[in-house]
Amino acid sequence: MADTYDVLIVGAGVAGSSLAHALATAPRPKPLRIAVLERSLEEPDRIVGELLQPGGWDALRAIGLGSVVEDIDAAKCVGYCVVDATAGKTVEIPYPGKNEGRSFHHGRLIMNLRAAARRAPGVELIEATVTSLIEDDSSKRRVIGVRASLKGEEEKRPFYANLVVVADGCFSNFRNSVLSENAVKPVTKSHFIGTILKDVVLPIPNCGTVALVKGSGPVLMYQISKHDTRILMDVKQPLPADLKEHILSHIAPQLPHSVQPALRLALDNDRLRRMPNSYLPPSPQGSASLKPGVMLIGDSWNMRHPLTGGGMTVAFSDIAILAPLLAGVPDVSDWTQVKRALDQWYRVRKPLASTVNILSVALYDLFGADSPELEVLRKGCFKYFELGGECINGPVSILSALAPSPSLLTYHFFSVAFYSIWVLFTHPQLVPGPSNQKPRYAVARVDQYPFLLFKSVRVFYTACVVFGPLLWQEMFKNTGPSRRTVVLSLAVLAAVATVIF
The missing domain is CATH 3.50.50.60 (FAD/NAD(P)-binding domain)
Known part of the structure; x- marks a missing residue:
């Protein structure tokens, strides 16, 4: 029976x-x-x-x-540490209050x-x-x-x-x-290639570390037990034929120095695991x-x-x-x-799930930048975090699911977009030159403003292309936007533009 x-x-x-x-x-x-x-x-x-x-x-x-x-x-997690390998800078993003996660x-x-x-x-x-x-x-x-x-x-x-x-x-x-x-x-953009690092020292203890490396997707590291630290390296499709060589040549040299020996040891002793990153x-x-x-x-x-x-x-x-x-x-x-x-x-x-879903894909598109416009947004995002205050508290409250609000996410995403444009005009940028010379940075000259204005339009368009379809897919596609939601979204965008400009 x-x-x-x-x-x-x-x-x-x-x-x-x-x-x-x-x-x-x-x-x-x-x-x-x-x-x-x-x-x-x-x-x-x-x-x-x-x-x-x-x-x-x-x-x-x-x-x-x-x-x-x-x-x-289990290890406690009190926030994040974002490392910009290209700029050689680190920013700490703690969870608000005394909130903690676990890994x-x-x-x-x-x-x-x-x-x-x-x-x-x-x-x-x-x-x-x-x-x-x-x-x-x-x-x-x-x-x-x-x-x-x-x-x-x-x-x-x-x-x-x-x-x-x-x-x-x-x-x-x-x-x-x-x-x-x-x-x-499901849409698969890349794979996480993972292994375990033994007794490694991360840049900031008890913080998940996100390393932004040039020419590859982000690298995520977090402690999962007293002696073990997980490293997940994002590799885009198609996967290289020799993953180990790709990691040693293109990813490992850009990671914090305290991590590199442990990664090389793990590559010698352990097998690499892979997992598709799908939406x-x-x-x-x-x-x-x-x-x-x-x-x-x-x-x-x-x-x-x-x-x-x-x-x-x-x-x-x-x-x-x-x-x-x-x-x-x-x-x-x-x-x-x-x-x-x-x-x-x-x-x-919908509020919590949509906020987490949109943020994950949009943040990956920024951190895994593969176009000049996304590079501008990625740099602007990092500098936005460097401002501290609500520029950290707001985004990390969203990321930690303590403030599940699509409106708040929209506000901070486009704040990053507008601030990225501001950085483009006002902060020193890398000046192209011979590869054998020391990199030189300079603030844009007035005669470069027309080109930068055109690039700014492309940057804002790219931000809309990244964020808009995700917002529609998660919030509106299957149920249709309510009048209140539409008005609220437009009000948030208008407020962002007013505050920034």
């Missing part, structure tokens, strides 16, 4: 395990019977999902899982999340490989379960449930099946065109660039919002009620 559950979750990773715990512990008249199916319950080994922003930690505590970052040798080995966190899910009432963790979704024969649309083979068995057996939640990660096998014609293919915008899951009985959560549904470490923050925030909404559904087999909860979840999650 096939097993039947109230909720069946495919995947016991960050999203799946925490959702199982949150649903099982949320107050409701009748407890849920929940099954979580995972291909392997052994400790996973991945190079992402290791940095939790303060806002994500707040969400983790909100669903009763704050203790999972304990007893795993750790991904696998250790997952094992704690699974243990917490297993202890929750009514939750069963099953080691099995899910091969397909089961649809109701009468309608050929409603999903009523999955087929899976238990570990060590070849035979596929059915598992039935009133609600199936797909949380199988960025390489989801079921995303297209669930979303049907609404499915969007996948969310789409409404209450749509009538989607299959009833099934939903997506986590990276199987929504991804952003991992540069800002926002993936787990969005996942835990999503669950903190979704679990109470589903707990308010008396019967999860009633798709009309579930659909209403999903619609509300999609609206409520």
Whole structure:
């Protein structure tokens, strides 16, 4: 006889395990019977999902899982340090107040999340490989379960449930099946190449370090245990044939001197790991065109660039919002009620999720500059941080998910754009000359202003091209902008222009 559950979750990773715990512990008249199916319950080994922003930690505590970052040798993170390798400068960007994040080995966190899910009432963790979704024969649309083979068995057996939640990660096998014609293919711009540095000294202790290197994407470093520091090097497509040689020749020499010996040692002793950096915008899951009985959560549904470490923050925030909404559904087999909860979840999650998503991709485009206009914006962004005060507090509050506001993000992004233009006119710029001579910098002359004015227009246009489509995709595409949102966005842009000029 096939097993039947109230909720069946495919995947016991960050999203799946925490959702199982949150649903099982949320107050409701009748407890849920929940099954979580995972291909392997052994400790996973991945190079992402290791940095939790303060806002994500707040969400983790909100669903009763704050203790999972304990007893795993986690390192505290109190902010960021941005290193401009070209200019030889460093700027510290601390989290506001006494807020902290945590960084750790991904696998250790997952094992704690699974243990917490297993202890929750009514939750069963099953080691099995899910091969397909089961649809109701009468309608050929409603999903009523999955087929899976238990570990060590070849035979596929059915598992039935009133609600199936797909949380199988960025390489989801079921995303297209669930979303049907609404499915969007993830966009991959680059890969993170990662390894672990042993006993390295970062420029500022307990701060994630972002190194801006010339000719390559940004390099991210953060401590994940007492002796281990993760380094993630962004390499754009197509990947070089010899990654090790590429790193040694083009990336390593531009990193802080305290890091270089440890990186060379790691390249000699350890294998390089790679992970695609993909962007996948969310789409409404209450749509009538989607299959009833099934939903997506986590990276199987929504991804952003991992540069800002926002993936787990969005996942835990999503669950903190979704679990109470589903707990308010008396019967999860009633798709009309579930659909209403999903619609509300999609609206409520939008400010935080959209802010994190937009920032991650826009910041990567600036820090991974590959055009003259983006180089201007990148330099302006760094100098914007050097101003200190609200020019640091605002952006880092957004990055840490403590101030999830698309309007605030819009304000600071275009403040950077306008300030970049100001820097172009008023700050010393590199003067082209023979390669064998010492670099020379000079402020622009008046006769150069016409060219710089033309370049400024291109810089502002580039900023709009980077930010505008992301804002539309995240905030407006699927729901349409409200009059209040449109007016607020225009007011923010007008205020930015007034303040800058």
